[in-house]
Amino acid sequence: MPTVFPAPQPAILPISDSKLGFPVRRVYCVGRNYAAHAVEMGHDPDKEPPFFFQKNPDDLDPSGTFPYPPLSQDVHHEVELAVMLKSGNANIKAENALQHVYGYAVALDMTRRDLQGAAKKAGRPWEAGKAFERSAPVGRIVPAADCGFLSDGKISLTVNGDIRQDGDLNQLIWKVPEIIAKLSELFQLGAGDVILTGTPAGVGPVSKGDVLLATIEGLPELRVAVG
Numbered sequence: 001m002p003t004v005f006p007a008p009q010p011a012i013l014p015i016s017d018s019k020l021g022f023p024v025r026r027v028y029c030v031g032r033n034y035a036a037h038a039v040e041m042g043h044d045p046d047k048e049p050p051f052f053f054q055k056n057p058d059d060l061d062p063s064g065t066f067p068y069p070p071l072s073q074d075v076h077h078e079v080e081l082a083v084m085l086k087s088g089n090a091n092i093k094a095e096n097a098l099q100h101v102y103g104y105a106v107a108l109d110m111t112r113r114d115l116q117g118a119a120k121k122a123g124r125p126w127e128a129g130k131a132f133e134r135s136a137p138v139g140r141i142v143p144a145a146d147c148g149f150l151s152d153g154k155i156s157l158t159v160n161g162d163i164r165q166d167g168d169l170n171q172l173i174w175k176v177p178e179i180i181a182k183l184s185e186l187f188q189l190g191a192g193d194v195i196l197t198g199t200p201a202g203v204g205p206v207s208k209g210d211v212l213l214a215t216i217e218g219l220p221e222l223r224v225a226v227g
Contacts, residue, residue, distance in 0.1 A: 010192075011057040013084075015103070016140045016220060022084055022102070024057040025192030027136065028183055029080075029109060033173050033198025050174045050182050053126050060107075060194065061134040067227050068208050069132050072112035077206050078199035079157035079165050079214040081150065082107035083176055084141055088189025097180035100189070103143040104150050106214045106222040108157075109196050110135045113205075136196070139214070139222035151175065153217030155200060159210050167200030169216070174198075 012021035031051050068075060086102035109130070116129025144150075152170035156163060174182065179197060183189060206212065206226050214222040 027055040074114040078109040092184040094181040097177035106139040165202035
């Protein structure tokens with residue numbers, strides 16, 4: 001159907017050792033999915049079921065730069081494993097969930113913590129704190145066919161060479177198959193969906209001029225300059 005103005009182009013992410021790109025459909029994020037981070041944020045990880053929020057597809061940014069956003073004085077880094085889906089459905093069983101995974105990448109869930117905190121206090125949605133432009137720097141995708149299905153491995157982040165976050169994927173409260181299964185109870189998942197699976201403890205503020213290095217064992221590192 002003709003459109004009244006040119007249709008926006010989809011967000012397309014780079015894939016390691018490939019000329020093809022990964023087109024993004026939706027972006028889901030899992031909140032407080034590492035026990036130490038849940039405690040860090042003032043919650044009990046043993047009593048909370050998983051909960052989800054969303055970013056916009058074009059928030060995913062492979063450029064390696066992060067412009068410090070407006071209207072915030074307290075922007076935090078959160079290193080996360082990103083899971084890319086090649087297919088989906090509703091009500092996927094956990095034991096079948098990995099057949100829908102295309103691959104993985106290192107990502108950051110950058111957060112305007114002051115705006116998120118104000119929204120929490122008022123009982124309002126988090127979009128202002130989470131879904132702003134270029135709020136999800138992301139590295140190159142590695143297909144699961146090349147790296148296997150990731151269930152453990154070191155995940156870390158440094159700021160200007162100083163370690164800030166240091167954990168292991170095996171510390172996820174809700175594992176990747178369980179995340180996919182739970183999400184599919186709420187949404188019809190599909191090819192192009194991206195899931196950010198949560199962050200380990202150690203989240204903290206960034207400043208203009210900082211250089212962030214996010215790593216997950218087995219995946220290309222993600223280096224991001226804060227501008």
